Amino acid sequence: MIIEEKEFLLKNGKNVTIGSPKYEDAEELAIHYRKVAQETLFLINDLEDGEKTVEDELTYIKKMEDSPNSFSVAAKIGEKVVGLANISGRGKFRVKHRCEIGISIQKAYWGLGIGTILMQVLVEQAKRMGLEQMELAVHDGNTSAINLYKKFGFLDAGWMPNCFKYKDGSYAGLFRMYKDLKGEENE
Ligand SMILES: CC(C)(COP(=O)(O)OP(=O)(O)OC[C@H]1O[C@@H](n2cnc3c(N)ncnc32)[C@H](O)[C@@H]1OP(=O)(O)O)[C@@H](O)C(=O)NCCC(=O)NCCS
Numbered sequence: 001m002i003i004e005e006k007e008f009l010l011k012n013g014k015n016v017t018i019g020s021p022k023y024e025d026a027e028e029l030a031i032h033y034r035k036v037a038q039e040t041l042f043l044i045n046d047l048e049d050g051e052k053t054v055e056d057e058l059t060y061i062k063k064m065e066d067s068p069n070s071f072s073v074a075a076k077i078g079e080k081v082v083g084l085a086n087i088s089g090r091g092k093f094r095v096k097h098r099c100e101i102g103i104s105i106q107k108a109y110w111g112l113g114i115g116t117i118l119m120q121v122l123v124e125q126a127k128r129m130g131l132e133q134m135e136l137a138v139h140d141g142n143t144s145a146i147n148l149y150k151k152f153g154f155l156d157a158g159w160m161p162n163c164f165k166y167k168d169g170s171y172a173g174l175f176r177m178y179k180d181l182k183g184e185e186n187e
Helices: 023-039 054-066 114-128 143-151
Strands: 006-009 015-019 070-077 080-089 098-105 133-139 155-165 171-180
Touching (some): 015 114, 023 080, 054 070, 080 114, 098 114, 114 133, 114 143, 133 143, 133 155
Antiparallel strands (some): 015 070, 070 080
């Protein structure tokens, strides 16, 4: 599923372009993957698992375009991808009303409102796709993300210990959160 690019004003007075990633963004997406993996321990991505190639990203963009139950949206400053968010739907009949979401923004662009814009787009798109419940997992120390999700009405659905294990041997737990879209108006 594709959405056209649209400009939004950020808190620093600059514009961000929000839209479905295009084939020409593949290299930028690979750079984004590497950057956020390096910059934060809050994501599951670790460079121990390898990096994404341009080829991987081209495959990802095509998959997102073709899939009826998945969706991806990029945030770009100029031609540079600085953020990415996605919806991963489920195929099986009894769970296809639910989806998992993910969001990542490069550190230099935190706190400018990009997370809020991407989340707005995800919620609107999930409704358009007829989804009834958005779900996610968030590192229990990730205050910024938890605040963002609460701002959009996500509720706590429980905590699981020892979900991430880091190179120094320490562990972190994850909260599951969900947003019920039933009864919310479509935009
Ligand atoms: C979490 C993340 C997506 C937030 O994106 P962002 O663009 O910085 O968020 P915004 O500027 O739109 O702020 C959205 C809300 O997040 C919360 N927030 C943002 N920065 C915060 C901070 N430093 N401390 C506390 N809350 C914060 C606030 O509730 C804020 O709403 P407000 O501006 O109305 O107060 C971003 O920091 C990120 O990508 N982090 C690394 C990857 C990650 O953790 N992804 C989430 C995995 S579950």
